[in-house]
Amino acid sequence: MGFLTDNSFNTKELDGKRVLVTGGTRGGIGEAIVKRLAHAGATVITTARKTPDELKASDLFIQADVSTPDGTTKIIKEVLERFGGVDILINNVGGSSAPTGGVLAQSDNDWQQAFETNLFAAVRLDRGLLPPMIKQGYGVIIHITSIQRRLPGNNTMAYSAAKAALTNYSKGLATEMAPKGIRVNTVAPGFTETKAAERLINRMAQNSETDYNSARQELMDSLGGIPIGRTARPEEVAELVSFLVSDRASYIIGCEHIIDGGIIRTI
Numbered sequence: 001m002g003f004l005t006d007n008s009f010n011t012k013e014l015d016g017k018r019v020l021v022t023g024g025t026r027g028g029i030g031e032a033i034v035k036r037l038a039h040a041g042a043t044v045i046t047t048a049r050k051t052p053d054e055l056k057a058s059d060l061f062i063q064a065d066v067s068t069p070d071g072t073t074k075i076i077k078e079v080l081e082r083f084g085g086v087d088i089l090i091n092n093v094g095g096s097s098a099p100t101g102g103v104l105a106q107s108d109n110d111w112q113q114a115f116e117t118n119l120f121a122a123v124r125l126d127r128g129l130l131p132p133m134i135k136q137g138y139g140v141i142i143h144i145t146s147i148q149r150r151l152p153g154n155n156t157m158a159y160s161a162a163k164a165a166l167t168n169y170s171k172g173l174a175t176e177m178a179p180k181g182i183r184v185n186t187v188a189p190g191f192t193e194t195k196a197a198e199r200l201i202n203r204m205a206q207n208s209e210t211d212y213n214s215a216r217q218e219l220m221d222s223l224g225g226i227p228i229g230r231t232a233r234p235e236e237v238a239e240l241v242s243f244l245v246s247d248r249a250s251y252i253i254g255c256e257h258i259i260d261g262g263i264i265r266t267i
């Protein structure tokens with residue numbers, strides 16, 4: 001396992017793999033990853049705080065808030081009981097709920113919440129799900145970070161700092177786990193037009209009495225423009241993840257993979 005073979009290029013290259021993707025609902029990047037990896041033949045378990053109607057009877061869904069120790073404990077317990085562990089873990093949940101108003105408007109609680117959601121959730125899930133990976137001598141972990149780990153946002157400084165910490169932790173984990181057959185990498189998306197992003201753009205358009213395209217352009221301009229001239233689709237991020245978790249990426253370890261249409265202009 002872990003070597004490139006002729007079979008690596010078939011569309012069912014993840015056949016037999018057990019995958020956990022956190023936050024795989026509501027039209028976000030996680031949902032696109034769930035669909036892409038299931039398409040490649042994997043058994044994909046996902047989580048969210050709210051159970052979507054179509055997943056109510058599914059044993060491939062776990063309802064939990066990953067930003068709490070109780071939530072991650074529940075996920076680890078259910079995954080171990082139902083599947084004995086996973087081969088691939090995608091720590092996707094993340095985001096910022098801090099108020100606008102700059103760094104002075106951000107309370108201790110805002111900072112704590114940013115780190116619970118964007119760093120500690122991944123640390124706790126990795127810690128709970130690594131032992132069976134180590135035992136079988138095989139595993140892949142992806143941490144979804146953000147270009148904000150390099151480009152701190154005005155109203156999202158705690159989020160940016162937590163993603164920077166996640167990147168640093170991910171590198172250390174990759175080094176420690178590589179000799180045990182486990183590959184760890186990060187994926188750092190830029191502005192990705194998820195369903196939540198669409199809602200935000202619509203709200204901005206309403207507030208400034210403009211249209212959707214102008215509000216989207218305003219957001220793109222606030223990032224200094226996007227050289228490719230458009231936002232990312234969640235499916236594009238999922239495609240990168242599907243490559244990184246496959247044996248086609250068997251020698252890629254401890255790297256940050258930026259997918260941002262060229263927003264980050266520095267090397």
Ligand SMILES: NC(=O)c1ccc[n+]([C@@H]2O[C@H](COP(=O)([O-])OP(=O)(O)OC[C@H]3O[C@@H](n4cnc5c(N)ncnc54)[C@H](OP(=O)(O)O)[C@@H]3O)[C@@H](O)[C@H]2O)c1
Nearest residue numbers: 023024025028029048049050065066093094095146191192
């Ligand atoms: N979208 C972007 O432009 C962008 C850019 C850079 C990086 N990223 C990163 O990409 C990842 C995915 O972002 P996204 O924009 O796709 O998110 P999203 O559209 O807001 O989707 C979030 C998903 O995570 C779940 N979720 C949110 N908070 C949760 C919690 N505390 N516990 C459990 N589930 C939770 C949501 O379901 P419930 O609400 O039901 O819990 C939903 O399934 C994040 O790490 C984000 O930081 C996104």
